[in-house]
Amino acid sequence: METLGFLIDGFGVALAPHNLLFALMGAFLGTLIGALPGLGPANGVAILIPLAFSLGLAPETALIMLTAVYAGAMYGGRISSILLNIPGDEPAMMTCLDGYPMAQKGKAAEALAISAIASFIGSLIATVGLILLAPVLARFALTFGPAEYFALFLLAFATLGGITGKNPIKTVVAACLGLMVATVGIDSTGVQRYTFGTLELYEGIDFIIAIVGLFAISELLFFIEERAGSGKKKMAVNKLKLSWADIRNILPSSVRGGILGFIAGVLPGAGASLGSFIGYTLEKKVVGKKGYFGEGDPRGVAGPEAGNNGASSGALVPMLTLGVPGSGTTAVLLALLISLNITPGPLMFTQNADIVWGVIAALLIGNFLLLLLNIPLVGIFVKLLSVPPMYLLPCVTMIAFVGIYSISNTTFDLYFMVAFGVAGYVLRKLEIPLVPIILGLLLGPEMEKNLRHAMDISDGDWTILWNSGLAVGLWVFAGLGLILPYLVGPILRRRMKVTTAAAAGNPEGD
Amino acid sequence: MAFNDRIFGVLLIVLAVAYGWGASQFPEPFGGAEGITPGTFPTLLAVVLGVSSLYLIVRPDPDNAWPWGRTGIELIVAVIVLVLYAMLLQPLGFILSTTLAVGTLCWRMGARPLGAYLVGAVSGVVVFLLFNFALDLALPLGLLSFLEVS
Numbered sequence: 001m002e003t004l005g006f007l008i009d010g011f012g013v014a015l016a017p018h019n020l021l022f023a024l025m026g027a028f029l030g031t032l033i034g035a036l037p038g039l040g041p042a043n044g045v046a047i048l049i050p051l052a053f054s055l056g057l058a059p060e061t062a063l064i065m066l067t068a069v070y071a072g073a074m075y076g077g078r079i080s081s082i083l084l085n086i087p088g089d090e091p092a093m094m095t096c097l098d099g100y101p102m103a104q105k106g107k108a109a110e111a112l113a114i115s116a117i118a119s120f121i122g123s124l125i126a127t128v129g130l131i132l133l134a135p136v137l138a139r140f141a142l143t144f145g146p147a148e149y150f151a152l153f154l155l156a157f158a159t160l161g162g163i164t165g166k167n168p169i170k171t172v173v174a175a176c177l178g179l180m181v182a183t184v185g186i187d188s189t190g191v192q193r194y195t196f197g198t199l200e201l202y203e204g205i206d207f208i209i210a211i212v213g214l215f216a217i218s219e220l221l222f223f224i225e226e227r228a229g230s231g232k233k234k235m236a237v238n239k240l241k242l243s244w245a246d247i248r249n250i251l252p253s254s255v256r257g258g259i260l261g262f263i264a265g266v267l268p269g270a271g272a273s274l275g276s277f278i279g280y281t282l283e284k285k286v287v288g289k290k291g292y293f294g295e296g297d298p299r300g301v302a303g304p305e306a307g308n309n310g311a312s313s314g315a316l317v318p319m320l321t322l323g324v325p326g327s328g329t330t331a332v333l334l335a336l337l338i339s340l341n342i343t344p345g346p347l348m349f350t351q352n353a354d355i356v357w358g359v360i361a362a363l364l365i366g367n368f369l370l371l372l373l374n375i376p377l378v379g380i381f382v383k384l385l386s387v388p389p390m391y392l393l394p395c396v397t398m399i400a401f402v403g404i405y406s407i408s409n410t411t412f413d414l415y416f417m418v419a420f421g422v423a424g425y426v427l428r429k430l431e432i433p434l435v436p437i438i439l440g441l442l443l444g445p446e447m448e449k450n451l452r453h454a455m456d457i458s459d460g461d462w463t464i465l466w467n468s469g470l471a472v473g474l475w476v477f478a479g480l481g482l483i484l485p486y487l488v489g490p491i492l493r494r495r496m497k498v499t500t501a502a503a504a505g506n507p508e509g510d
Numbered sequence: 511m512a513f514n515d516r517i518f519g520v521l522l523i524v525l526a527v528a529y530g531w532g533a534s535q536f537p538e539p540f541g542g543a544e545g546i547t548p549g550t551f552p553t554l555l556a557v558v559l560g561v562s563s564l565y566l567i568v569r570p571d572p573d574n575a576w577p578w579g580r581t582g583i584e585l586i587v588a589v590i591v592l593v594l595y596a597m598l599l600q601p602l603g604f605i606l607s608t609t610l611a612v613g614t615l616c617w618r619m620g621a622r623p624l625g626a627y628l629v630g631a632v633s634g635v636v637v638f639l640l641f642n643f644a645l646d647l648a649l650p651l652g653l654l655s656f657l658e659v660s
Contacts, residue, residue: 054647169565176559191548224588225577390619394612395633414596429574448551455546
């Protein structure tokens with residue numbers, strides 16, 4: 001049981017007082033980020049990265065804090081789903097279906113508490129899954145050569161849109177744009193590429209600037225366009241009346257949702273949205289006619305919430321073991337790893353064992369912290385929800401400016417950030433997804449390095465890229481990742497739409 | 511109508527060609543390259559981007575409407591505010607430029623002007639104090655540098 005030994009060491013790291021303090025702070029900030037409309041988890045984590053640098057945190061502390069933020073954001077997303085009927089992020093969509101009707105019936109406090117417990121169970125199951133699966137996968141990944149890695153990166157891009165994705169070609173376009181930006185600068189052989197002689201570009205474009213610009217600034221522009229400055233009407237929160245029977249009632253749903261969510265999170269191309277969708281439909285099937293889904297059934301809150309949180313912890317598995325993130329927020333966490341000079345991938349489990357296991361232990365502890373934070377303190381988050389976006393978003397923008405400015409103390413980076421923000425706005429209007437761009441920025445150098453190594457090994461023979469069974473398998477899956485959305489995507493998307501539309505229509509009907 | 515994707519596709523092809531041409535101009539690395547030169551990976555990217563932008567032109571998605579008129583002007587104003595904020599951060603100092611930038615953004619998003627600039631000023635002062643004293647990071651004081659204590 002060497003895993004157990006590592007885990008105990010990890011607890012030693014995570015329970016150090018300053019790490020615990022930052023985990024608590026991260027959990028609080030994360031819940032806040034998840035709850036506030038207009039501040040998605042990827043966006044929130046991105047803004048906090050430069051701040052973590054300027055605080056001069058040790059790598060494990062920074063990573064523990066931001067992982068806590070990540071976990072917290074998943075908890076927070078449900079608050080606005082239940083009270084405002086707007087999901088804090090996409091996977092929280094399914095929580096709206098029964099959460100908002102519960103709030104309309106005057107059971108908002110119960111809905112919040114149930115969803116917190118379900119989130120806790122989902123995350124717990126998935127974290128245990130992560131502990132069991134990650135070392136195995138990391139050991140397996142050690143057999144990967146450069147050719148397999150190159151194929152794996154392609155797989156990551158191809159499946160990023162998910163099988164519910166709309167237009168896979170736009171994912172390809174986005175990935176190319178990101179990879180192109182990543183080639184700017186001096187390459188490993190010392191040749192200047194696309195620098196146009198500008199000194200600031202010699203070291204390449206800092207992906208943190210690009211990420212913050214793409215997410216934070218474009219979000220501000222979208223809010224201005226939608227004139228959503230004054231916010232939406234919020235449901236009142238009643239006094240909590242929750243009995244053991246209520247909790248027992250949702251336990252099976254939460255466990256099922258958590259397991260399904262974890263699987264969906266680990267698999268490339270499924271993601272948290274699909275995880276919570278499957279969680280919801282499965283609950284509906286299992287409970288059958290006895291349920292009243294869509295009209296405020298607590299099990300309809302618990303299932304997808306557990307699924308959503310399970311998936312977000314599951315998504316950490318490929319990120320930690322292979323260095324290939326499956327979602328926007330894990331991509332941002334990968335950005336943090338790279339900027340801390342930690343090479344993500346299987347070697348991290350041997351070279352930086354204290355950091356990896358510290359983070360995993362912190363995830364477990366963070367879950368308990370979040371449950372404690374979320375049940376008694378939910379009132380604070382609810383109050384903060386009533387801060388209208390017209391004050392909130394300019395302040396968030398200011399924090400983004402401060403963070404980027406504090407990295408290098410130059411204005412040049414700020415102009416770059418604004419430019420990325422405008423580009424992000426235009427691309428979102430064209431429905432070009434932003435996450436593949438970021439993944440391209442992050443993985444570009446690694447991808448080229450692996451291609452180079454593969455070619456060095458084979459003396460310039462391109463067939464090495466598909467010479468091993470494993471590599472062929474990865475290529476096939478990558479191909480499927482691009483083709484399946486055309487075949488299965490329309491059906492799945494129609495089903496998701498029907499489910500949400502039917503449930504959205506119900507509250508007015510009764 | 512589907513103009514957006516077509517126009518974007520054409521722009522992307524121009525980009526792909528320019529980028530690919532750029533890739534062919536890189537000098538050969540010293541000692542000759544075995545399989546891969548600095549230009550190989552960019553050339554691959556240019557080809558993939560070119561092919562997929564052709565697809566965008568042939569099979570475009572339906573358009574999202576662009577915000578013409580007043581909303582468009584508001585957006586341009588916001589971008590100008592952000593650029594000016596970046597430009598004035600050092601000369602005016604953090605507190606003054608933040609008051610102006612955050613205040614103007616809040617106001618344009620629908621807050622009353624007085625409240626908006628008040629929020630700007632308060633957030634500027636709070637973040638400044640937080641960074642300079644709690645986090646030990648010097649943000650520029652600019653015009654207010656006469657307030658500097660140490």
